[in-house]
Structure formats: C-alpha cells, structure tokens
Amino acid sequence: MKIITINPDICVGCGNCEYACANEQKGNFDIKNSWIRVNFYPADRVCIPWNCAQCEDAWCMRVCPAGAISRDPKTGAVLIDEGLCAGCKMCMLACPYGSIHFDLEAAVSRKCDLCGGDPQCVRACLSGALQFVEVDRAYEFRRRQFDNVLRAMPGIAKQDGEER
Amino acid sequence: MAKEIVKTLCRMCDNRCGMHVFLEEGKVTGVEGNPDHPWNWGRLCSKGKAAPDIINAPDRILKPLKKTPQGWQEIGLEQALDEIADKIRQIQAQYGKRAMSAWKGEALGFNQEEEMVRRFCHAIGTPNYFSNDSQCFVCRYMAYRFLYGTGAYPFPDYANAKCIVIWGANPPAAHPFMTRMVMEGKQNGARIVAVDPRLSMIARQAHDFIPILPGTDGALALGLIKILTEKGWYDHDFVEKHAYGFEELQSYAARFDLDYVEEETGVSREAIEKLALLLYKSSPHVSIYIGNGTEHHVNGVNNSRAIASLIGLLGALDRKGGSRVLEGAGVRDMTLYEEIPLSHLDPIGADKFPVLYDQRHECHTMTAMDAILSGDPYPLRGMILTGANPASTNPNVAKVKKALASLDLFVVRELFMTETAELAHYILPSATFMERTEVFCHAPIHLLNLTPKVFSLPEVQDGYDFWHDLAHRLGAGEYFPWKDAEELNAWLLEPTGYTVEDLRAHPEGIVYQPHRYEKWKEAPLATPTGKVEFFSTYLKDFGMKGLPEYVSPSYKADPEHPFVLTTGARKLLFVHSRYHNIPRFHEACPEADLEMHPDDAAELAIADGERVSIESKIGAVEMKVRIVAENEIIRGCVHGIHSFIRDNVNEITIDSENDPISGFPLLKSIAVKIRKIKGEGSTPHQPD
Numbered sequence: 001m002k003i004i005t006i007n008p009d010i011c012v013g014c015g016n017c018e019y020a021c022a023n024e025q026k027g028n029f030d031i032k033n034s035w036i037r038v039n040f041y042p043a044d045r046v047c048i049p050w051n052c053a054q055c056e057d058a059w060c061m062r063v064c065p066a067g068a069i070s071r072d073p074k075t076g077a078v079l080i081d082e083g084l085c086a087g088c089k090m091c092m093l094a095c096p097y098g099s100i101h102f103d104l105e106a107a108v109s110r111k112c113d114l115c116g117g118d119p120q121c122v123r124a125c126l127s128g129a130l131q132f133v134e135v136d137r138a139y140e141f142r143r144r145q146f147d148n149v150l151r152a153m154p155g156i157a158k159q160d161g162e163e164r
Numbered sequence: 165m166a167k168e169i170v171k172t173l174c175r176m177c178d179n180r181c182g183m184h185v186f187l188e189e190g191k192v193t194g195v196e197g198n199p200d201h202p203w204n205w206g207r208l209c210s211k212g213k214a215a216p217d218i219i220n221a222p223d224r225i226l227k228p229l230k231k232t233p234q235g236w237q238e239i240g241l242e243q244a245l246d247e248i249a250d251k252i253r254q255i256q257a258q259y260g261k262r263a264m265s266a267w268k269g270e271a272l273g274f275n276q277e278e279e280m281v282r283r284f285c286h287a288i289g290t291p292n293y294f295s296n297d298s299q300c301f302v303c304r305y306m307a308y309r310f311l312y313g314t315g316a317y318p319f320p321d322y323a324n325a326k327c328i329v330i331w332g333a334n335p336p337a338a339h340p341f342m343t344r345m346v347m348e349g350k351q352n353g354a355r356i357v358a359v360d361p362r363l364s365m366i367a368r369q370a371h372d373f374i375p376i377l378p379g380t381d382g383a384l385a386l387g388l389i390k391i392l393t394e395k396g397w398y399d400h401d402f403v404e405k406h407a408y409g410f411e412e413l414q415s416y417a418a419r420f421d422l423d424y425v426e427e428e429t430g431v432s433r434e435a436i437e438k439l440a441l442l443l444y445k446s447s448p449h450v451s452i453y454i455g456n457g458t459e460h461h462v463n464g465v466n467n468s469r470a471i472a473s474l475i476g477l478l479g480a481l482d483r484k485g486g487s488r489v490l491e492g493a494g495v496r497d498m499t500l501y502e503e504i505p506l507s508h509l510d511p512i513g514a515d516k517f518p519v520l521y522d523q524r525h526e527c528h529t530m531t532a533m534d535a536i537l538s539g540d541p542y543p544l545r546g547m548i549l550t551g552a553n554p555a556s557t558n559p560n561v562a563k564v565k566k567a568l569a570s571l572d573l574f575v576v577r578e579l580f581m582t583e584t585a586e587l588a589h590y591i592l593p594s595a596t597f598m599e600r601t602e603v604f605c606h607a608p609i610h611l612l613n614l615t616p617k618v619f620s621l622p623e624v625q626d627g628y629d630f631w632h633d634l635a636h637r638l639g640a641g642e643y644f645p646w647k648d649a650e651e652l653n654a655w656l657l658e659p660t661g662y663t664v665e666d667l668r669a670h671p672e673g674i675v676y677q678p679h680r681y682e683k684w685k686e687a688p689l690a691t692p693t694g695k696v697e698f699f700s701t702y703l704k705d706f707g708m709k710g711l712p713e714y715v716s717p718s719y720k721a722d723p724e725h726p727f728v729l730t731t732g733a734r735k736l737l738f739v740h741s742r743y744h745n746i747p748r749f750h751e752a753c754p755e756a757d758l759e760m761h762p763d764d765a766a767e768l769a770i771a772d773g774e775r776v777s778i779e780s781k782i783g784a785v786e787m788k789v790r791i792v793a794e795n796e797i798i799r800g801c802v803h804g805i806h807s808f809i810r811d812n813v814n815e816i817t818i819d820s821e822n823d824p825i826s827g828f829p830l831l832k833s834i835a836v837k838i839r840k841i842k843g844e845g846s847t848p849h850q851p852d
Contacts, residue, residue, distance in 0.1 A: 028751065
C-alpha cells in the first residue's frame with residue numbers, strides 16, 4: 001500500500017499541489033476546492049503541506065451516521081460516498097487534522113481520495129516534499145537526513161584528504 | 165476512441181519538462197508529466213498542466229489578420245506573406261536594408277527560433293536583431309563569460325554541494341525544475357543560503373536567509389572577498405595556477421570595510437562574517453546560483469561578476485559540489501555572423517552598449533524605441549516580431565506602444581491578441597510547441613532531445629516555415645534551403661553524431677556526454693588569458709573597468725522618492741505577460757499587487773488591499789497593496805508585479821537608465837514615492 005508522505009524541511013509552499021488538487025476536483029485553480037492545504041508561517045519560515053492521512057482507525061468513518069464513509073480496498077483511501085452523505089459535517093468535527101472539507105454546491109463533505117491511486121498533488125510537487133511511496137519505504141528521507149548528520153561527524157567518515 | 169499518448173517536452177516556460185500529451189481524434193485532451201523523463205520524473209507544475217488551455221484556447225488566433233480602417237480582417241496566408249514581402253521590399257528600397265528589423269520573444273520558441281530570426285536578419289541584410297535579451301539573462305551570461313570564458317553559465321552541482329547559495333533567484337516560480345535539485349542538495353546535507361530583498365519561496369527553506377537592499381549585492385560580495393582574501397580562506401593553489409588578476413581584486417576588495425558594507429547593504433557584519441566562514445568551510449563544494457535579481461541595476465554585470473568571482477576564489481569552478489562547466493552537444497549554429505558581418509551597418513544600440521553587441525550581437529530594444537520615434541541614427545521603419553509582448557514587458561510601455569504603432573510595417577506572430585499584437589499591421593497565427601518539431605538540450609544534465617510535431621492546423625505556421633517562406637519571397641531563399649523543420653533538424657544534428665531517428669527512438673532524450681569535473685586541468689579556459697579573469701582583460705580593452713567595481717544604486721540618493729521599487733518576481737501561474745488570458749488562471753489570481761512591509765504601510769496609513777499610487781520619475785500607476793509579513797520584504801522596498809492586464813508596473817519602469825555594460829534597464833532599482841488615493845477603501849486581496 002502506498003501513502004503520501006510530507007517533508008516540511010523541503011516544502012517551499014509554492015502551492016502547485018493545491019492548484020493540482022483543485023484542478024482535479026473542480027477543473028479550476030481555486031484553492032478552496034483543494035483537499036490538500038499548505039500552511040505557511042512566515043515568522044518561523046515553516047511550510048506544512050497537509051492532507052488527509054487516511055487513518056487506519058478513521059474517526060470520520062466511525063462517526064458518520066449515514067454510513068457514507070468507507071475504505072477503498074485497492075488504494076487504502078478513506079472515501080465519502082456523496083450519494084449517502086447527509087451533509088451533517090460530523091466527519092469534519094471528528095477529524096483531528098481538519099482534512100475534511102465541505103462542498104457547498106453539492107452540500108456534501110469531501111476529502112482526499114488519493115485520486116484513485118495517482119495523487120495529482122504529488123505529481124505537481126516540484127520540491128519533492130510530497131512523495132507517494134510504499135508504506136515500508138515511507139519517511140526514508142528522515143533516515144537519510146539522520147545518516148547525513150552522522151556521516152558529517154569527525155571520525156565517522158573516511159576522509160579523502162580534504163579535511164579541515 | 166482510445167487515447168493516444170505522444171511524448172514531448174512542455175514549453176509553457178523554458179524549463180521544458182518531459183510531458184505526455186493525450187490525443188483523442190487528433191485533439192489534445194490532457195497532459196501529464198512523463199514519469200521516465202530525467203528532467204522532471206513525472207512532475208509537472210500548474211502551468212504545464214494547463215497547456216491544453218493554451219493549445220485549445222477559444223481566443224487563439226488561427227487565421228492571418230490584416231488591420232484595415234474597418235478593423236481586423238481575415239486574409240489568406242499566402243496573400244499575407246506576399247503583402248508583407250512587398251512592404252519589406254519598399255521599406256528597404258526607400259530607407260536602406262537596415263530600416264527593417266526582427267524581434268524574437270519567448271512565447272513561441274526559444275533557442276532554435278532565435279537562430280532562425282538571426283539568420284533571417286542576415287538574409288535580408290539588416291543588423292537589427294532584437295530580443296528579450298536586452299533585459300534578461302545576458303547580464304549574468306556576461307559576468308560568467310568574462311570570468312570563466314563559459315558559454316552557458318556554470319551550473320551548480322547541487323546534489324554534491326556542502327553549501328548552496330541562491331542569490332536573487334526564486335526557482336519555484338521561475339525555474340521550477342531547480343527547486344527539486346536545490347532541495348535534493350539540502351537533503352544531502354548542504355547548508356542553504358538565500359540572499360534576496362524578499363523572502364522568496366526558496367528562502368523559506370534556507371538555513372540562512374540574508375535580506376539585502378536591492379542592487380547592493382556587489383558590495384556584499386566584495387565584503388566577502390575581503391574577508392576570504394585577508395584570512396587566506398581561498399584556494400591558493402587554484403588561484404595561483406589558474407587565475408589572473410587576483411592581487412588587483414584583493415586590493416580592491418580590501419577597501420570594503422565591513423562597517424561600510426553593513427551600512428550599504430543592510431546586512432549585519434555578523435551575518436557577513438558568518439557567511440564568509442561558511443563559504444570557506446564548505447569550499448570547494450560551494451554551489452552558487454545567481455538569479456535575475458542581481459541584473460537590473462546600474463552595476464548589474466559587476467554585481468553578478470563580484471558574486472561569481474567567489475566561485476573561482478573558493479576553487480569551486482567545475483569541482484564536485486561546485487559550479488559545473490557545461491559541455492554542449494555540438495548542435496549546429498544557424499547564424500551567419502561568420503559569413504555575413506553586419507556590425508559595420510550600425511546595429512541599433514551598439515554605439516551606446518558596445519559590449520552587449522559585441523558579446524551577443526544583440527541590438528538594444530530600449531534604444532530602438534527612441535530610434536523609431538526620432539529616426540536617429542537612421543530610419544527604423546519595419547519590424548517582424550515573433551512571440552514577444554514588449555508593450556507589456558519592456559520598461560516604459562507607453563513609449564513602446566507609441567514607437568511600435570508608428571512603424572510603416574509591424575508584423576506580429578502570436579497565439580493571442582496581446583497588447584503588442586494590437587499595434588500590428590498584420591498578425592500571423594503561430595504554432596504552439598505541440599505543432600512544431602525542434603531540437604532541445606537540457607544542458608545541466610547534458611541531455612539531447614527532439615520534440616515531435618504532435619498535430620498541426622491549417623494556415624498556422626511553425627517558425628521555420630514562416631521565415632523560410634518570407635526569405636524565399638525576398639530573394640534570400642538560399643539561406644533557408646531546408647524543405648521544412650524536419651530537414652533542418654537533421655542538418656542541425658549532423659555534428660552531434662545522433663540522428664533524428666536516434667532521438668525519435670529516445671523520447672526521454674539521450675545523454676550526449678557524461679559529466680566531467682575539473683576540465684581546467686586539461687585545457688585553458690576560453691578567456692583572453694586562458695585563466696579565470698578576476699580582472700577582465702576583455703573589458704579593459706573596451707575601455708571599461710577590469711575589476712567588478714561597485715557603484716551604489718542611485719535610488720539611495722533620491723529623497724524625493726523615498727521607496728525603492730523592485731519588479732520582475734513571478735507569480736506561479738504566469739510567465740511575464742503570458743497566460744493571463746487563461747480564464748481559470750485569471751480567476752485564481754486576478755489582480756496585480758504591490759508588496760509592502762507592514763511598518764511602511766503603517767507609517768503611510770495604508771491598509772491591506774488598498775489601492776495606492778506609485779510614482780517614478782516617468783509617471784504613476786495605481787496598484788493594490790499586499791501587506792506582507794515583517795520578514796517577507798526589506799523595509800523601504802516595495803515589489804510591484806509586472807505585466808498583469810491591469811495595473812502594469814511597467815507603466816513606470818524606466819527605459820533610459822541602464823547598466824553601461826549590459827544595457828539592462830534598472831527594473832529592480834527604481835526610486836518611487838507612494839501616495840494614498842483619497843477615498844480609497846481596502847478590499848482584501850486574493851491568495852496567490
């Protein structure tokens with residue numbers, strides 16, 4: 001199973017992911033139609049591209065009184081059936097990450113469905129902060145970053161004669 | 165009907181990412197990134213994704229148009245070309261061959277198109293070739309060339325760097341592909357430094373963000389050079405064996421007392437010393453990328469040259485993790501400068517900006533506007549312009565419009581009715597990147613590509629067919645002997661050892677040459693001395709300063725205009741004046757904005773979203789203020805976005821003050837005052 005991973009260390013907050021999602025959902029570039037949202041905090045220079053985590057124990061699914069929320073057995077995505085959704089917004093309340101949005105036109109809740117297995121936000125992510133990877137390889141970049149810290153430590157790396 | 169997939173390269177900007185085009189019954193229905201192309205590995209930005217919006221746009225010009233007293237009239241292509249050729253003959257007979265000119269923009273083609281236009285100018289005997297290079301790229305090109313003798317400028321080896329300095333550039337908006345390269349370097353452990361008056365997108369991820377006053381980059385670079393040379397923190401061996409003018413540079417830089425540099429640049433002494441130490445400790449694995457931000461100042465070339473000197477000083481030239489000297493694929497050059505010299509015909513602007521002409525055979529567009537209006541030094545009466553929109557993107561657009569509208573013949577090849585096309589006598593429909601085939605190199609990864617013609621439309625010519633057909637009508641057909649672009653491509657590729665067929669079989673391109681480091685060990689550099697020229701013998705021979713001497717920007721000494729206006733940063737969805745006509749882009753980002761520091765806004769009692777008047781010495785324009793966070797722009801500096809349909813900051817950018825070497829306008833050094841407009845309330849701005 002593949003998941004979307006985020007790397008706040010390299011996200012530049014360009015917003016291509018939001019545009020790509022809005023384009024996928026509604027065919028426009030109005031980012032209120034995007035399920036992924038990038039929050040940028042200038043004072044700390046922090047960018048967080050946040051999207052639904054497709055929780056294994058999905059509170060949105062548990063709370064939905066209409067039984068409209070289920071899991072896609074193929075992709076693992078948590079899906080909202082718009083035919084069953086009553087628009088009660090309980091899932092929005094239940095989600096601890098604010099990853100469920102309300103579509104005013106259709107009067108139903110909406111969320112990331114992993115685009116059926118080829119998430120367009122990832123395809124638009126130019127920095128590489130978003131990756132769609134097999135779960136057993138997820139957050140490999142964190143291990144690599146830690147390795148780099150170790151590799152730079154004196155006495156660990158085999159020097160090639162340019163030590164200072 | 166099944167979808168057919170054609171592999172090509174995107175050309176919504178110059179980055180040329182690998183792209184899959186979906187065709188249904190000959191119509192482009194969608195695109196996505198090509199997952200196998202080594203340039204972008206399947207990723208595509210929002211502009212690329214909207215390529216079908218441009219290809220299939222309802223407002224696309226698909227028939228040749230002629231301006232008549234009754235308005236635009238559709239005419240046949242052959243008739244249009246005949247009439248244009250007649251008019252060119254008349255103009256050249258009456259005023260001389262050099263009264264004609266051609267201008268290459270980037271909305272249609274790029275390198276290959278440029279060479280065709282240059283070739284056409286030769287074919288009809290005029291030296292007057294113009295392009296966007298009067299105000300873009302060439303300044304940095306020259307800075308690197310004077311120092312290192314390079315053609316394409318040395319490209320940072322981001323992945324292997326220990327320190328990456330992004331100086332006056334914002335890759336996510338301007339060079340999308342580079343974002344990932346920089347971030348790969350970061351993940352590999354490089355320390356990232358961003359130098360910019362604005363907190364650019366890339367600066368958000370820098371370890372060290374160094375805000376700097378516009379145009380003072382040279383002072384900072386020279387301050388760094390002072391520290392590095394005084395402390396001996398440079399590559400002694402490389403400098404001794406491979407550099408010319410070190411002592412001169414050292415003694416000039418010694419004048420850059422850090423108290424002065426701090427005062428001049430707004431960068432604290434501590435930050436300067438910290439950066440110098442970082443550069444030294446990371447050397448020679450220091451990757452420096454200089455962007456457009458250093459170019460548009462009175463000392464643009466020398467600022468860029470001072471920064472680029474750091475590469476040689478640190479021994480980072482062509483070193484692993486430094487700045488790689490790129491090697492070309494050996495594709496043929498279409499120009500005829502060897503065969504038919506034109507410089508004796510007084511190319512426009514070559515007297516004012518002789519280095520620009522000597523280096524690039526580029527006539528100066530801003531001088532051209534004066535020449536058209538005055539007839540001095542000689543009449544310039546006709547122009548064929550392809551894929552450019554100077555009535556929106558050149559400084560002082562009012563003068564540009566007046567000049568272009570006064571021509572006896574103004575032909576525009578375009579996709580859309582732009583501000584410039586409106587001034588034309590003839591508008592010719594033009595092929596998009598999907599309707600032509602061309603050779604393209606991704607030089608930073610040494611990759612040679614050939615893009616296929618995905619489809620074609622009747623009476624919509626690609627660049628080659630147009631210049632070919634016109635040259636043949638003017639009796640200069642011998643210079644365009646190839647039947648079509650396919651034949652031309654075969655000829656261009658001959659010296660590379662690859663054929664059109666080879667490249668067709670490799671839609672993800674062919675690596676024509678593995679990367680090699682430290683090539684200076686084997687052969688001298690292509691500078692006059694064969695060495696790194698910290699002191700440029702070329703510039704000295706031109707009667708200019710051999711050292712990158714610093715000149716303080718003039719906006720600092722203009723109390724009448726207390727703010728400095730910078731322009732040119734891009735929004736994600738647009739490339740200069742392009743794509744504002746895509747309705748869903750326009751809706752997503754409808755308004756031009758002026759970025760302002762919150763303390764400056766408070767002092768002037770300006771609210772976020774309020775319209776204000778910005779005045780330079782040539783005029784005023786109204787724009788909507790966007791108050792940004794405290795660290796997003798330096799105090800006293802405002803940034804005005806350019807080339808939106810309304811509120812174009814180029815109404816007040818100045819065409820007549822230029823860098824004496826490059827001729828570039830001072831688009832990021834403009835002294836302005838900002839006035840509240842009476843009775844103007846605020847309406848909140850839209851997000852980016």
